[in-house]
Every structure is written in structure tokens, then in C-alpha cells.
Amino acid sequence: MSEQLRKTVVLVGMMGAGKTAVGKALAAKLGVPFIDSDAEIERAANMSIAEIFARDGEAFFRKKETQVIERLLDGGRCILSTGGGAFLAQNNREMISERGVSVWLNADLDLLWSRVRHKQTRPLLRTANPYATLSEIFEARVPIYAQADIEVHADAAYSIEEMANRVLRAISARHDVLETTE
Ligand SMILES: Nc1ncnc2c1ncn2[C@@H]1O[C@H](COP(=O)(O)OP(=O)(O)O)[C@@H](O)[C@H]1O
Numbered sequence: 326m327s328e329q330l331r332k333t334v335v336l337v338g339m340m341g342a343g344k345t346a347v348g349k350a351l352a353a354k355l356g357v358p359f360i361d362s363d364a365e366i367e368r369a370a371n372m373s374i375a376e377i378f379a380r381d382g383e384a385f386f387r388k389k390e391t392q393v394i395e396r397l398l399d400g401g402r403c404i405l406s407t408g409g410g411a412f413l414a415q416n417n418r419e420m421i422s423e424r425g426v427s428v429w430l431n432a433d434l435d436l437l438w439s440r441v442r443h444k445q446t447r448p449l450l451r452t453a454n455p456y457a458t459l460s461e462i463f464e465a466r467v468p469i470y471a472q473a474d475i476e477v478h479a480d481a482a483y484s485i486e487e488m489a490n491r492v493l494r495a496i497s498a499r500h501d502v503l504e505t506t507e
């Protein structure tokens with residue numbers, strides 16, 4: 326049995342949902358390239374995301390993010406993990422739905438917090454009360470992530486491997502995304 330990816334799969338969702346980790350595992354399963362938009366931006370700028378936010382600001386980062394996602398969607402089919410804010414701009418959502426398929430990794434706030442609380446890599450959470458900030462961002466964004474083509478629930482009990490299998494099952498049900506031949 327062989328599987329052929331017919332569209333780029335774009336993982337969206339909150340910081341800590343597992344987009345980067347699950348995307349990598351999914352790409353390995355399918356034998357297709359894995360690309361993380363944050364990593365691409367960091368590579369091009371030769372700076373970390375935190376440094377880009379500090380030096381050039383969030384608006385600059387968002388412009389770069391749109392450019393990078395547009396370029397990647399025009400390239401070969403792959404698993405594309407985006408940063409948590411990438412799905413918020415309408416033009417980004419439009420190009421993702423025209424040229425790829427969006428998959429929302431939907432995790433609850435407690436799970437997200439448990440994964441991001443000890444990390445210093447996410448500049449948006451460098452506030453006096455990072456839990457409150459995460460909670461506000463979560464409330465504001467959930468209705469937008471809910472516009473994704475496919476939703477996969479992320480539970481604390483699911484390993485990265487299990488999550489990759491869940492996304493694989495969800496896209497396998499869509500023949501316009503993953504074609505399976507005997
Ligand atoms: N299903 C999972 N089980 C256990 N740890 C996970 C799982 N998914 C992600 N992680 C861990 O949680 C952290 C955040 O995951 P990451 O992939 O960076 O999320 P995102 O890219 O959505 O912000 C990382 O340390 C990652 O290894």
C-alpha cells in the first residue's frame with residue numbers, strides 16, 4: 326500500500342499544541358519533507374524568534390511569516406508546521422485553504438500551559454503574568470482556529486507518535502489530501 330500526499334498539510338493551533346513536534350513525526354511517517362515556518366524565518370534572519378520580536382517587532386515578524394508561508398505553499402507538498410499566530414490573518418488563512426489543507430491541533434489551556442510554562446522561547450509570553458496572557462490569547466484565537474479544515478483533539482495522554490497517527494487518520498479520510506493506493 327502506498328500513500329501520496331496531494332496537498333501540503335498545514336498544522337495550526339496554539340503555542341504548545343505540538344505543531345512542530347507532531348509535524349515532524351507525521352512527515353517522517355509519510356516520507357515527505359517537514360518544514361516549520363518559525364525555523365525558516367529564523368534561518369533566513371539568522372536570529373531567533375525572540376530576537377526578531379525584540380529587534381524588529383511583532384509586525385515585522387508577521388510580514389516575514391506571511392512571505393515564508395506563501396513561498397512554502399508554492400513549493401513541493403510537505404508537512405508545514407506554522408507558528409501559533411500564522412492562521413490569524415485572513416490573507417494567510419485564504420492562501421492556506423486555497424493551496425493546502427489546515428489541521429488544527431486543539432489542546433486545552435492546561436495542557437498548553439504545562440508545555441510552555443518553562444520555556445523562554447515564546448516572546449508573547451514574556452509578561453508579568455504569562456498564564457493570564459496565554460489564557461487571553463487562547464480565548465481570542467480558538468474561534469479562528471475553529472475555521473481550519475480539520476480538527477484533531479490533542480490530549481495530555483496522547484504521545485507525539487499517537488498525535489501523528491491521529492492526524493494521519495484524519496487526512497486519510499480526505500482523498501483530496503492523501504491518496505492511498507493498494
Ligand atoms: N503529544 C505530546 N506529548 C508530549 N509532549 C509533547 C507532545 N506534543 C508536543 N510536546 C512537547 O511540548 C512542547 C511544545 O511542542 P511544540 O511542538 O513546540 O508545539 P508548537 O509548535 O505547537 O508550539 C515541546 O517540548 C514538545 O516536545
Ligand SMILES: O=C(O)C1=C[C@@H](OP(=O)(O)O)[C@@H](O)[C@H](O)C1
Nearest residue numbers: 339340341363408409410447448
Ligand atoms: O502564537 C504565536 O503568536 C507565536 C507562536 C510561536 O510558534 P509556536 O506556536 O510554534 O510556539 C512563534 O511563531 C511566535 O513566538 C509567535
Ligand SMILES: [Mg+2]
Nearest residue numbers: 344345407408
Ligand atoms: Mg512550533
